[in-house]
Amino acid sequence: MSITKKVSVLAVGLGMVGTLAACGSSSDDAGSGSGDSKTVTLVSHDSWAASKDVVAAFEKESGYKVKVLEDGDAGQAVNKAILTKDNPQGDVFFGVDNTLLSRALDNGLFQPYEAKGSDQVLPAYRADQDKHRVTPVDTGDICVNYDKAYFEKHELAPPKSLDDLAEPAYKDLLVTENAGSSSPGLGFLLGTAAQYGDEGWEGYWKKLKANGVKVVDSWEQAYNEEFSGSSGGKKAGGDRPLVVSYASSPPAEVIYADPQPDTAPTGVADGTCFRQVEYAGLLSNAKNPAGGKALLDFLLSKRFQEDMPLNMFVYPVREGARIPEAFTKFGPQAKDPQTLDPAKIAGNRDQWVKSWTSLVLK
DSSP states (O other): OOOOOSSSSSOOOSSOOOTTTTOOOOOTTHHHHHHHHTEEEEEEEEEEOOOHHHHHHHHHHHHHHHEEEOSSSHHHHHHHHHHHTEEEEEEEEEEEEETTTTHHHTTTEOOOOOOOOOOGGGGGGGGOOOOOOOOOEEEEEEEEEHHHHHHTTOOOOOBBHHHHHHGGTTTTEEEEEEETTTTHHHHHHHHHHHOOOOTTHHHHHHHHHTTTOHHHHHHHIIIIIIIIISSHHHHHHHHHHHEEEEEEEHHHHHHHHSOSSSSSSSSEEEEEEEEEEEEEETTTOOOHHHHHHHHHHHHTTTHHHHHSSHOOOOOOOOHHHHHHHHHHHHOOSSHHHHHHHHHOOOOOOHHHHHHHHHIOOO
């Protein structure tokens, strides 16, 4: 997922409530790792968040102080982690998803560790089971969101499918993220590849380009600046009523609104979704591997898994973890999201992104 500096009321993929202790600039601590055995350092994309009391309980029980380094959008964070793998910034990396997992594994980013609770992970979300280099942490759906007020005002039915987005009625309405730098942008591209196949996805994007799709660098810019339906977009003068975001974005708009509305101001085009799974792993050459292992165990604990939905607006992967009623009411998972086999992603991702860049950005 993700994807933002916490500069607005909303972050999806995503959380904004109570970031972990001692969040710092990754540039300030480049190459520092944990430094001492009592500190464990988590490197993540900018959307990491957890409740302070949950983190405090882990620190008290484990004896480790948690430090978080946020390193930009998920794609940027993964690339930087690979470049610094010989002298890593921390001990654990969180936020590599199924769209980028093969890149991380092929570059030796992680060392093996089977976290406690791995047997409780729902089978659909497990990966690398023979080597246990990554631990599944959360899942969510990348989907087109729409601004309900816009479509009501213009007496236009919101789109339901990928095909709809290329129709003249939705010309100049969609904003998406750069597939080369943004996790949701890449997920959306992969969703179109899954839908239209090797022979059809480029033709689909030609239609989207002709229909006025706008591409920006990050989720933060797309959702909080360009999208007319978000709290941030309203303030920034966003004029695009369609945005690539998450199925869990609408509940965030409700939960962080003051006063809270009875219904979400945004909706999800259910036929545009791609299933995302995020993983964490013990970094190769971690300076505090014992602390890193304890942190990975914590990420799979029932307490943390149940804390995630209202912080990062993602679904837990642990079987039996409770999900808040408000979250499920306004942000149910997609009924039939697109998926791609990891081997298919690994074999085609870089060429797809290269072709997409040439087709859409040039």
